[in-house]
Amino acid sequence: MPDSDNVHVLRPAARPTTGEATSPAQGSQAQGPQTQGSQTQGSQTLGPQPQGQQPTSPASGKATGEPVAGAETRPVGPSRTYEALARAQADFPQSELVHFGADKPLTLDAGVTLSPFQIAYQTYGKLNADKSNAILICHALSGDQHAANVHPVTGKTGWWETLIGPGKPIDTNRFFVIASNVLGGCLGTTGPSSINPKTGFPYGLDLPVVTIRDMVRAQAMLIDHLGIDRLLAVVGGSMGGMQVLQWAVSYPERVFAAMPMAAAARHSAQNIAFHEVGRQAVMADPDWRGGRYLLEGTSPRSGLAVARMAAHITYMSDSSLHRKFGRRLQDRDGRTFSFDADFQVESYLRHQGEAFVDRFDANSYLYVTRAMDYFDLAADYGGVLANAFKDTRTRFCLVSFTSDWLFPTADSRAVVHALNAAGASVSFAEIESDKGHDAFLLDEPELTAITRGFLDSAARAVGVA
Template identity: 70%
Template sequence: MSDDPRFGLARSVTLPGPLRLDGGALLSPIDLAYETYGTLNHDASNAILICHALTGDQHVASDHPVTGKQGWWTRMIGPGKPIDPERHFVICANVLGSCLGSSGPASVNPATGKPWGMTFPVITIRDMVRAQAMLLDHLGVARLLAVVGGSMGGMQALSWAATFPERTASAIVIASAARHSAQNIAFHEVGRQAIMADPKWRGGDYYADGDPPVAGLAVARMAAHITYLSEAGLTAKFGRKLQGRNVKTFGFDADFQVESYLRHQGISFVERFDANSYLYITRALDYFDLAEEHGGALANAFKASPTRFCLVSFDTDWLYPTAESRGIVHALNAAGAAASFVELSSPFGHDAFLLESPELSRVVDGFLRAGAR
């Protein structure tokens, strides 16, 4: 990683807290791992917070230290790109509950000197946002030019605008929703049960042995990954093509290319993610319901909001379909908030926001430039 602050600085901070969680617990201290790109200008008006998705991390535009792969959103962030370190001070923090340096079940409980495991308190999306606000206080950022996120990151962006409207000049919400549906919760429960059914899970107390429940976590990842794709995309890429053979084996090896692909996704995932963190973050997603947090009416979350909103959906996303974004736009309109919305066409399903999309880049770039005038 370059020492030039325009191109990424990996950092971590321990904040004294306490942070009062939605579940009632007080958490302190709070460790947050984060990266910054660019420099904060003289009046601290150019800060953009990037919020990552469920299995994402702070390495948004720099190489991942475990996998060596490029940052997960280098298509959007970098010199000459919509979010440009030459113009913006970009911040991306590993969310509370995750496993890349922020406080979570894999981190050490200062009271015991051992990993928290399943004694870590259950968290919510709003708890993640409150922790990010503490980080911004530490960095001297009183107000964000924009908060940007896709999927779970979009939920954080919505929660930022609802929880800290005075600190959120604009919010870009991509391929997301204002609450988790029954179908979303059902898929997550399948993944959680796969992890907890793995004999190596041991009630979440597996850190000392260095033998985590990789089989269960891999299955959870495989099940979830299906929801990130589209039927048309899977058919175009794999169809019913066989994997490395011309005839079926009449057994239970990975005969089909799509089977091999999913197994690879599961195996590679366990190298960089913690099983308990997967339990905690999926539960935070399931609990997310912005209307419920504001008296049962989504418009209440944005009443008299000064925030500008940009919502983007993809036509083949069946995890967070366009109807979810339209529902948010209707609530924003009812609240009198400034909102723009576009549905983009892509064959790639929910994952489209992470892939090459000139249309998405133009939307984000145009929205940010309009807000900077």
């Protein structure tokens, strides 16, 4: 539940000084040799930026891997401190990192190539000898690669620890689980807050607009890099589910089993509309500075917070909001006859907005929502979705939730119909839940059982112990 002294979202918080930045939990643990190397190079790139003013400056302290006092606990201080920590992740993620140089450009749907670029990823479990036990996790709009480990910025547990872990349905004792940050993201994979090597400054809006298919192309290069021919499964919810579907269409021979949850084969007009509201909120913030806020030392915090608040409503259901908050007042006996957050639901949303701004880049929000808007699997197949899945041998399991009005059951059913028409092996279950779209991230016993059953069956078929 949110704190009572909620931050006033529409007023930018004071900027922290560099000295307040502390390393997050795991600060000196997750650094692989690749990461170290990149940081050295990255620090040079950062050279032209004025030290002590750029939010990325804490990275220079972290690059050496020096233990910082208080590294074990979540740092306290103004929100901008977290924001600075998050920004540092864009170029120096506390994750495994793979660079693709000039010899491996990424061709984008926009008709241009991106090179060089990098992908930040986490892995859990061990790849077996015949490399048949790899499962790729695709994250949603506001997610990242920290699916099953403590988040380096927020200090919270991984976003999908309900499903991923030892003995869990995505069993890290059996499977080699890979989770990567999407292209356009802000936690280490190249995105608008990454340094553009041509200029030495963050890309901002100079980064080409990317699509779900571009994200998947980049992931395929990561899977190549890991030496894996075929993934046992690709699993993800919401935008992650879009990526799962795109994987199955783009690389059918590389996906044995696909599990898109709470997803759709195309983004609906209503969902594009919601995204546009969010983007307009960001762009209407004077601190957005035409996307150049990183260069100008500002941050469109209120705009991004409003975008997140609006979006967060769409992730829940009316009944879950009612159950959680009803019309209850926030730590007060009566109405204040002001525009303060009288209601708990207001306070909660403000908290959600504020917390999101601490860890997410505003331009990334524009890019990633745009990628979802552009998603329409059937478009390349004459509008006939079944043709996208022609001759597929991938086995599918789709899941939807009764109270999800953002990606309603009908969207999943449309994919099921197309898969049936293509003669694919497909399971589909609608799970009763009042938790709305976010249900796929929550502890839902039926989701757990279905995920376990589907992946166990796939593992049996492939011969994974």
